[in-house]
Amino acid sequence: MLRLREEHKVEFGEIDFTEKLTLNGAVYYMQQLAANHAIRLGVSFYKNTEKPQYYWVLSRVKFHIKKYPRWQEKVAMETYPGGYEKLFAIRLFDLFDESQQIIGHIIGNYILMDAETNRPVRIKGAKEPLNVLDFPYEGEALDKLLIPDKIIKKEIRKARYSEIDVNKHMNNACYIKWVVDMIELEEFTHKEIKNLQINYNTSVLYGTEVEVKMGINSKEELIVYGTNADETINYFTAHLVMGEII
Numbered sequence: 001m002l003r004l005r006e007e008h009k010v011e012f013g014e015i016d017f018t019e020k021l022t023l024n025g026a027v028y029y030m031q032q033l034a035a036n037h038a039i040r041l042g043v044s045f046y047k048n049t050e051k052p053q054y055y056w057v058l059s060r061v062k063f064h065i066k067k068y069p070r071w072q073e074k075v076a077m078e079t080y081p082g083g084y085e086k087l088f089a090i091r092l093f094d095l096f097d098e099s100q101q102i103i104g105h106i107i108g109n110y111i112l113m114d115a116e117t118n119r120p121v122r123i124k125g126a127k128e129p130l131n132v133l134d135f136p137y138e139g140e141a142l143d144k145l146l147i148p149d150k151i152i153k154k155e156i157r158k159a160r161y162s163e164i165d166v167n168k169h170m171n172n173a174c175y176i177k178w179v180v181d182m183i184e185l186e187e188f189t190h191k192e193i194k195n196l197q198i199n200y201n202t203s204v205l206y207g208t209e210v211e212v213k214m215g216i217n218s219k220e221e222l223i224v225y226g227t228n229a230d231e232t233i234n235y236f237t238a239h240l241v242m243g244e245i246i
Helices: 023-041 172-180 185-189
Strands: 004-009 054-065 074-085 088-096 102-114 150-158 191-200 209-216 222-227 234-244
Touching: 004 023, 023 054, 023 074, 023 088, 023 102, 023 172, 054 088, 074 102, 172 191, 172 209, 172 222, 172 234, 185 191
Parallel strands: none
Antiparallel strands: 004 074, 054 102, 054 191, 074 088, 088 102, 150 209, 191 234, 209 222, 222 234
């Protein structure tokens, strides 16, 4: 089954004060669907299992959201392999509204790691079951993100128990939550996130203290990134585009 589709009703815990699905609500759908699909394809690998051979790392992800569904509206999300690009295995997602119109598209760049050597496994030429991913990706490339020169906001976050995943790293959804939390509440009264790309550079472990910074690059675009205190480690970098509410 190269495609998997799951349906949802937007629940109260997935909305914000605008009564619309939050970006992290969409991330929850994405994570659940990706895990279920990987199991069906036979490529479900986690680091924190007994004698793992491989484990997946989400390296980069980009969200394109045209419209956020409202509370109690029915939505569906579909996922399918996008092929390989260099060492990345690409997984794609489409978000549909009640009328079956695509209202969101997500691109995920995953790296399969060898659990013994902690080195990436090449997807091109891979044997079963990984051969379902063995075709060239032809979509949008997710490039490296540069940190901005102009910083407009800073705050300190620390990874807590509820943010740790099965690999004993901070769950990738929590990085996105940290990024979105840098936007002031008032901004969401007339704008919403249209595009967000986040590059995961170094794992945040339990108890790690991260200095989260928001800045503006040379194109006047919002960049949010996280470092340690002396800025020798970059944990993540994200690029956001805000737009008027539809």
